Amino acid sequence: MGSFLNTDVVIIGAGPAGCASAAALSQLGHSVLLVDAGQDRGKQLAGELLHPPGVEDLRTLGFGPALEACAGQPVLGFAVVDTRREQRTTQLTYNGSSQGLSLEHARFVSSLLEAVERLPRVTVWRKTRLTELHRNNAEGVEFTVVCGGEQRQVRTPLLVAADGRNSFVRKLLGIQERHERLSSMVGVTVDARALPHAGHGHIFIGGNAPVLAYAIEDGVARVMVDIPLGSTAKQLHASPELLNGVPQPLRGAILEALERETPRMASNDTRLPQRVTQGRVVLVGDAAGCCHPVSASGMASGISDAMALQQSLRESLNNVPRALRRYVQRRRSAQRTRIAMASALYQAFSIQREDMDALRTGLLRYWEESTTGGRNSMELLSTRETRMWVMAREYMRVVGYGIGALTSEAFSHQRRDFETLMRAGTGLVTSAFPHLQGSARGGLEDAFTAFSAGREWRR
Numbered sequence: 001m002g003s004f005l006n007t008d009v010v011i012i013g014a015g016p017a018g019c020a021s022a023a024a025l026s027q028l029g030h031s032v033l034l035v036d037a038g039q040d041r042g043k044q045l046a047g048e049l050l051h052p053p054g055v056e057d058l059r060t061l062g063f064g065p066a067l068e069a070c071a072g073q074p075v076l077g078f079a080v081v082d083t084r085r086e087q088r089t090t091q092l093t094y095n096g097s098s099q100g101l102s103l104e105h106a107r108f109v110s111s112l113l114e115a116v117e118r119l120p121r122v123t124v125w126r127k128t129r130l131t132e133l134h135r136n137n138a139e140g141v142e143f144t145v146v147c148g149g150e151q152r153q154v155r156t157p158l159l160v161a162a163d164g165r166n167s168f169v170r171k172l173l174g175i176q177e178r179h180e181r182l183s184s185m186v187g188v189t190v191d192a193r194a195l196p197h198a199g200h201g202h203i204f205i206g207g208n209a210p211v212l213a214y215a216i217e218d219g220v221a222r223v224m225v226d227i228p229l230g231s232t233a234k235q236l237h238a239s240p241e242l243l244n245g246v247p248q249p250l251r252g253a254i255l256e257a258l259e260r261e262t263p264r265m266a267s268n269d270t271r272l273p274q275r276v277t278q279g280r281v282v283l284v285g286d287a288a289g290c291c292h293p294v295s296a297s298g299m300a301s302g303i304s305d306a307m308a309l310q311q312s313l314r315e316s317l318n319n320v321p322r323a324l325r326r327y328v329q330r331r332r333s334a335q336r337t338r339i340a341m342a343s344a345l346y347q348a349f350s351i352q353r354e355d356m357d358a359l360r361t362g363l364l365r366y367w368e369e370s371t372t373g374g375r376n377s378m379e380l381l382s383t384r385e386t387r388m389w390v391m392a393r394e395y396m397r398v399v400g401y402g403i404g405a406l407t408s409e410a411f412s413h414q415r416r417d418f419e420t421l422m423r424a425g426t427g428l429v430t431s432a433f434p435h436l437q438g439s440a441r442g443g444l445e446d447a448f449t450a451f452s453a454g455r456e457w458r459r
């Protein structure tokens, strides 16, 4: 094997998580090599709404000017539009003066990467792919990258895998994952004036599955339609019921866009790797787990991983094994909570069954009738609130509102018989169990972690 290039840290993948990690670790004084295969983001459907914590973290990392350069649109919160209830809209705003940003994905990431290339201790190798891992032990990581047919050998004490949800590094390490394919997404652009609530991310929930829409630049909005697995964009024409949840004139604008442009497609998946560190390799961003985009939390979470890694290395005085243990502990609750939140929302908005119908009703009632409901949900949705027990508590409150709706239906002798209402109620209560279980497991893990951290500290 030829001679090795040595560097303090290597990051594989220059998406939002990789760029944020490069800036975060260079702030600690490390020399960083950022390697990216150069996938064509112009053809991809990916994150375009960044919650306020993601915006704030990027500014802390010095990306303020890069954000200004991408002509993003301010986002005040979400408008949830229910076409089954005559387009009744629930507006959920971020707390305080917080604002998110919606930005065209390719422009956003290329702006981040250009900013990273200007950082003093960072070297970027574009169009370069990690192809082989040779060693990953206490001495460090050795691997091969290929650029234009030329191979290079690299050695580093810390390899950060930010190579996305299909992470090749994760596969090379043999890390198992729980993978569930949920649905597909078709994305087109429309005139932003077709969206009814300017300054808001839109979730249209009256159809079989949620339709998401955000302005991504002045006058232009991206609309993403969730369609069943195995369907194609053409089916939006053939099966107009897929757009049932979308009011006019947006529905017409979507159909017109399908004629005008090649729609972008993506699959919607939940992926939960069994572990996010192995030896001297650490996973960040989608490589470390992803979920349905209904909560728009992937980018804020990946950027928060970069912050967690920075803080863990700083606290551990650059002792890598100790820092990686801290990283695992620091991000665990946030990750569990955001994935549970996305899964709960997606189920409420996409499963056509009486219990999920009751959950949807409970959710809308909770937001409309409780003084704190909307605020608490936005804290969870925006990834600001990371505690799993809060997620479980909020879910139980929604269940309570759902049961309330079923009870008043029973007493008012509306359409459905008693048996159906009982089935809905039982299903609704049962649906809370995984969240309560997750909360209990999280509590135990946190207690164990605090105990081990205390022991490590005393050593």
Ligand SMILES: Cc1cc2nc3c(=O)[nH]c(=O)nc-3n(C[C@H](O)[C@H](O)[C@H](O)COP(=O)(O)OP(=O)(O)OC[C@H]3O[C@@H](n4cnc5c(N)ncnc54)[C@H](O)[C@@H]3O)c2cc1C
Residues within 6 Å of the ligand: 012, 013, 014, 015, 016, 017, 018, 035, 036, 037, 038, 039, 045, 046, 047, 048, 049, 050, 051, 128, 129, 130, 131, 162, 163, 164, 165, 168, 169, 185, 224, 266, 267, 268, 284, 285, 286, 287, 290, 293, 295, 296, 297, 298, 299, 300, 302
């Ligand atoms: C339809 C859809 C809508 C979404 N909407 C939102 C949203 O509104 N808000 C939000 O926050 N999130 C959203 N997400 C999620 C968001 O897109 C992701 O969380 C985010 O892009 C992940 O960033 P990342 O840096 O982890 O990985 P990626 O952005 O996937 O970047 C991975 C990088 O790794 C590189 N790479 C891969 N393999 C190698 C290799 N072997 N060697 C070198 N480089 C390699 C690739 O070239 C790529 O540049 C959405 C996702 C989907 C699918």
